[in-house]
Amino acid sequence: MRVKRYVVNALPEAVSRIRTELGKDAVILDxxxxxxxxxMGMFRKKKMEVIAAVETNSPKQPDPAPRKATPEVHAVVEQILQTAQRGTSAGTAVMEPPAAAAPSPAAVEAQPPKSAERENKEQYILNEIRDLREYMIKLSKQQSLLHEMSEPMLQLKERLQQQELDEEWIEKLVEELLEKQKRENRSFQKEEVWQQAKSIMAGWLEPFSNADISSEARIVHFVGPTGVGKTTTIAKLAADQTIKRGKKVGFITSDTYRIAAVDQLRTYANILNVPLEVVFSPSDLPKAYKGLAERDLIFMDTxxxxxxxxxYVSEVISLLQSNEPNETILVLSLTGKTTDMSIIADRFTKYGIRKVLFTKLDETTVFGAILNLIxxxxxxxxYLASGQTVPDDIERFRVSLYLDKLLGDGENE
Ligand SMILES: Nc1nc2c(ncn2[C@@H]2O[C@H](COP(=O)(O)OP(=O)(O)OP(=O)(O)O)[C@@H](O)[C@H]2O)c(=O)[nH]1
Ligand SMILES: [Mg+2]
Structure with missing residues (x-):
């Protein structure tokens, strides 16, 4: 995240600087x-301090050129404001054609200084006009793409829409496919459309592929919303580590909110012959670590x-302290709503948590959320967990297998 401080005379000035320097996705924090x-403490000028930030994870380009409104646009805005004012005082709002009233650039410059409220309104209208313009450009781009798309491509688009893949990625994919067809001067048949789509998306996911729990980490924390399968997943992974890899695993749980939560993990601990420590607050952690000093790997349930x-996020984060190599896995269930998952991912990535584990693959046929979130x-x-059976229903996340699920076999499209 990039955070920047602006000291300005009025908010509209900050807004336009933020848009130019940080891009349109920037938000005002304070x-x-x-x-x-x-x-000597006298004649101090009143200014406004504005703190703005933009997420640098998905680097959005700042606006290419400082988008200053032209005198013509100013004139139109002026016209709208005047009409609105007349409308409020006289109870009617009749809009005249803007061109007829557009004053010359010189006339615009000669206008008296605007009040802060007026500048605010003007900025608001300018933003609206810009957004509308961007929307129109997007719409016409979509229209022209639709004309160029072959039947298989339309089917692919439909499949990915059903899979709830974000429009942004569908559009990007279609554009890349069309470009590829143009370069090769031919039209792809259905099977090839699917193959090419898979290879393009595999390229997107490549930088995030092959992640595993770090072999360096001695302590691995699992966090995530209620009932997503954290405790079950810990049991599955612990079984793998103890049985297949011969590691000495230990458990810690801080889940003392729910009746029987400790017992749930204790049952798995007994089956796997793994010691369990319970912590009620961060101050109990040193004692728990001491109790598990002999273990190679510690899984902590929250x-x-x-x-x-x-x-709640900051509360759980306060429990993830350790002086030893550690990492945190965010567990998300694919039965969750995409928007909710997105908010939660946003919260945890702000604390630097990047590793994720998806559960309940078996309970859905809609897989777009995975790619959207990644x-x-x-x-x-x-990992991807796909059932309630411990220890079997879990496997490493594989891009190729995932994309096969997302794309389907194209049969029913
Ligand atoms: N179908 C399916 N069910 C799962 C999966 N993983 C876990 N479950 C089930 O989901 C339910 C909740 O699992 P838990 O492991 O208790 O979930 P949790 O995240 O620890 O829950 P809290 O501690 O209450 O937040 C249980 O019935 C599990 O058997 C999965 O991959 N697929
Ligand atoms: Mg649990």
């Missing part, structure tokens, strides 16, 4: 009035909470 300059709330938050998928 504004406050400050006093600057002066002499309570599922409503992590759309920042408060690309939006630069998440590294580790």
């Amino acid at each position: 504004t406050k009035e400050i006093k600057v300059g002066g002499f 309570a599922g909470r409503n992590f759309r709330s920042e408060l 690309l939006k938050y630069q998440l590294q998928p580790t």
